[in-house]
Amino acid sequence: xxxxxxxxxALVLVALALVPLLTASNVVLNFLVQMLLVALVxxxxxxxxxxxxxxxxxxxxxxxxxxxxxxxxxxxxxxNAWVAFALGVAxxxxxxxxxxALTFRSGLRGSYFALVTLAFAEVFRILASVAPITGAGxxxxxxxxxxxxxxxxxSRAPFYWIILALVATSIMIVQMIGRSRFGAWLVAxxxxxxxxxxVGINPARVKLxxxxxxxxxxxxxxxxxxxxxxxxxxxxxxxPWISIEALLAPIVGGVxxxxxPLLGALVVKTLGEVTKxxxxxxxxxxxxxxxxxxxxxxxxxPNGISGLLSHLRLHIMRLRSSAAERSHG
Amino acid sequence: MLSPTIxxxxxxxGLLTGAVYALVALGLTLIYGVLHIINFAHGALLTAALFxxxxxxxxxGLDPYVATIALTPAFFVVGYALQRFVIGPAAHGEDRNILLxxxxxxxxxxxxxxxxxxxxxxxxxxxxxxxVVDVGVALLAVPRVIxxxxxxxxxxxxxxxxxxxDTGKAMRAVAKQKLGAELSGIDVAHIYAVTFxxxxxxxxxxxxxxxxxxxxxxxVGNAFVLIAFTIVVLGGMGSVAGSLLGGLFVGVVESLSxxxxxxxxxxxxxxxxxxLVLLFRPSGLFGERA
Numbered sequence: 001x002x003x004x005x006x007x008x009x010a011l012v013l014v015a016l017a018l019v020p021l022l023t024a025s026n027v028v029l030n031f032l033v034q035m036l037l038v039a040l041v042x043x044x045x046x047x048x049x050x051x052x053x054x055x056x057x058x059x060x061x062x063x064x065x066x067x068x069x070x071x072x073x074x075x076x077x078x079x080n081a082w083v084a085f086a087l088g089v090a091x092x093x094x095x096x097x098x099x100x101a102l103t104f105r106s107g108l109r110g111s112y113f114a115l116v117t118l119a120f121a122e123v124f125r126i127l128a129s130v131a132p133i134t135g136a137g138x139x140x141x142x143x144x145x146x147x148x149x150x151x152x153x154x155s156r157a158p159f160y161w162i163i164l165a166l167v168a169t170s171i172m173i174v175q176m177i178g179r180s181r182f183g184a185w186l187v188a189x190x191x192x193x194x195x196x197x198x199v200g201i202n203p204a205r206v207k208l209x210x211x212x213x214x215x216x217x218x219x220x221x222x223x224x225x226x227x228x229x230x231x232x233x234x235x236x237x238x239x240p241w242i243s244i245e246a247l248l249a250p251i252v253g254g255v256x257x258x259x260x261p262l263l264g265a266l267v268v269k270t271l272g273e274v275t276k277x278x279x280x281x282x283x284x285x286x287x288x289x290x291x292x293x294x295x296x297x298x299x300x301x302p303n304g305i306s307g308l309l310s311h312l313r314l315h316i317m318r319l320r321s322s323a324a325e326r327s328h329g
Numbered sequence: 330m331l332s333p334t335i336x337x338x339x340x341x342x343g344l345l346t347g348a349v350y351a352l353v354a355l356g357l358t359l360i361y362g363v364l365h366i367i368n369f370a371h372g373a374l375l376t377a378a379l380f381x382x383x384x385x386x387x388x389x390g391l392d393p394y395v396a397t398i399a400l401t402p403a404f405f406v407v408g409y410a411l412q413r414f415v416i417g418p419a420a421h422g423e424d425r426n427i428l429l430x431x432x433x434x435x436x437x438x439x440x441x442x443x444x445x446x447x448x449x450x451x452x453x454x455x456x457x458x459x460x461v462v463d464v465g466v467a468l469l470a471v472p473r474v475i476x477x478x479x480x481x482x483x484x485x486x487x488x489x490x491x492x493x494x495d496t497g498k499a500m501r502a503v504a505k506q507k508l509g510a511e512l513s514g515i516d517v518a519h520i521y522a523v524t525f526x527x528x529x530x531x532x533x534x535x536x537x538x539x540x541x542x543x544x545x546x547x548x549v550g551n552a553f554v555l556i557a558f559t560i561v562v563l564g565g566m567g568s569v570a571g572s573l574l575g576g577l578f579v580g581v582v583e584s585l586s587x588x589x590x591x592x593x594x595x596x597x598x599x600x601x602x603x604x605l606v607l608l609f610r611p612s613g614l615f616g617e618r619a
Binding site for chain 2: 053055106110120122123126244290292298
């Protein structure tokens with residue numbers, strides 16, 4: 001059972017890894033890099049939201065921290081880009097742990113948790129838009145230095161393989177969490193905190209650990225974004241757009257499943273791209289579609305696309321077995 | 330620095346601003362009190378109402394105060410329909426789903442407006458926009474004094490509806506005990522939708538009060554909604570009197586922190602207060618119990 005659940009994902013990842021060998025098209029690679037970036041950020045959201053049941057509306061707080069920590073270290077302190085990337089991830093984890101410690105200690109859950117995460121992301125956005133160290137309203141531009149040592153590359157393929165490796169790592173981590181004792185605790189807390197407490201689980205500590213891992217993954221997305229685009233400002237790094245994409249992809253793909261975020265990111269990004277081609281690149285239109293998709297999925301497919309797929313598989317199996325019975329009889 | 334000639338006008342202006350905040354929060358707290366959901370589309374609906382008030386003036390030359398008469402029932406219908414035909418059916422009665430559906434609505438409305446009207450900031454030009462009244466210790470803008478008065482009237486009307494009408498009594502019954510209310514023959518889906526409609530109607534009034542001295546762009550509602558969340562939490566979720574007091578309080582805090590910290594840091598004052606209240610007193614400063 002365990003082996004069967006990973007192999008299709010592994011196949012998809014291997015197939016994705018071969019793409020740059022088949023095409024040198026920048027359009028294709030650029031699309032896939034951005035899709036995988038969303039998949040990574042969304043996988044981070046999924047750890048906390050999907051497995052832990054804590055719906056964050058402010059994952060931008062971690063995305064932005066990853067990006068800003070890395071940018072500030074590189075541009076203000078001359079730190080190597082790879083080291084800055086790692087420290088950006090660590091910075092995101094620290095912020096996640098700090099916010100988690102505050103909110104879970106106060107027992108905030110449900111709507112209150114969504115509200116407080118949203119507020120933290122907004123506080124960071126406003127601070128980043130006025131503080132001199134973040135470049136205030138101007139943002140931070142990373143100096144062009146197209147060498148692998150500087151985490152910058154001539155072509156898009158190396159970026160593509162790096163983000164694919166990050167997504168693969170995140171999937172492996174989530175797979176491991178799903179099979180571990182910690183994962184079982186997390187799901188127990190999601191289903192009922194009181195019941196989890198009764199069997200000796202400390203919900204606040206379990207949620208805190210989940211939030212730290214979640215924040216680290218999302219921060220990796222932010223730090224990668226910086227290397228890929230070489231520019232961030234407060235609206236990009238801490239803006240609500242990333243918080244929305246982070247939760248939209250897992251919900252579309254299937255909340256609390258290993259490959260839901262990747263599947264969701266692929267669907268959502270493809271949808272966005274198709275809209276752009278049909279109606280032209282108008283500001284706001286892609287988000288209108290995303291909002292509509294969110295409502296439709298919640299209304300008609302609460303378990304996302306993976307829920308629909310397993311439903312379909314079950315249906316086909318039933319049809320087959322009844323057909324087999326009929327042919328025997 | 331604490332000279333009364335600066336302080337007193339700042340406090341008075343804070344109270345006037347706070348009244349409009351209170352009205353926005355009143356809609357939010359009403360919906361929370363009865364439906365027990367946080368309406369994340371509240372800010373986007375306020376933006377929509379501001380656009381409506383703007384175009385009523387631009388296209389038909391309607392004075393914003395006159396436009397209230399048309400927009401209030403119109404937004405009641407919009408809110409009623411949203412809850413009855415979108416949020417209610419889509420959410421399947423699960424809190425998490427309601428969060429997501431209202432977030433989806435917010436994203437759609439806000440970006441739909443962005444798509445239709447671009448990011449431009451618009452204002453209406455009214456000859457009384459800069460009129461002031463001298464109250465001895467300070468000069469106060471006439472439109473904001475009017476807004477203050479209207480908010481008090483609206484709060485009174487809401488209180489009368491909740492206390493004395495059958496619908497209001499049904500709303501309070503549903504808020505207290507949904508199942509019990511349903512068993513005694515109350516149409517819960519209808520009451521939910523009426524509540525959502527009333528909450529949205531509050532936004533139409535707030536928009537008409539704001540537009541003479543404020544501006545509108547597709548993101549303008551966001552600033553208000555986080556303030557409104559703060560007020561709702563501060564005043565105790567679901568408490569009408571609490572959000573009125575909370576609104577006035579936040580208005581004064583904003584005015585004073587803006588005076589001493591500058592405008593963009595003044596905004597942070599509100600968020601910090603919001604987070605602190607959520608963390609340490611989620612039942613609110615004036616609320617009885619969460």
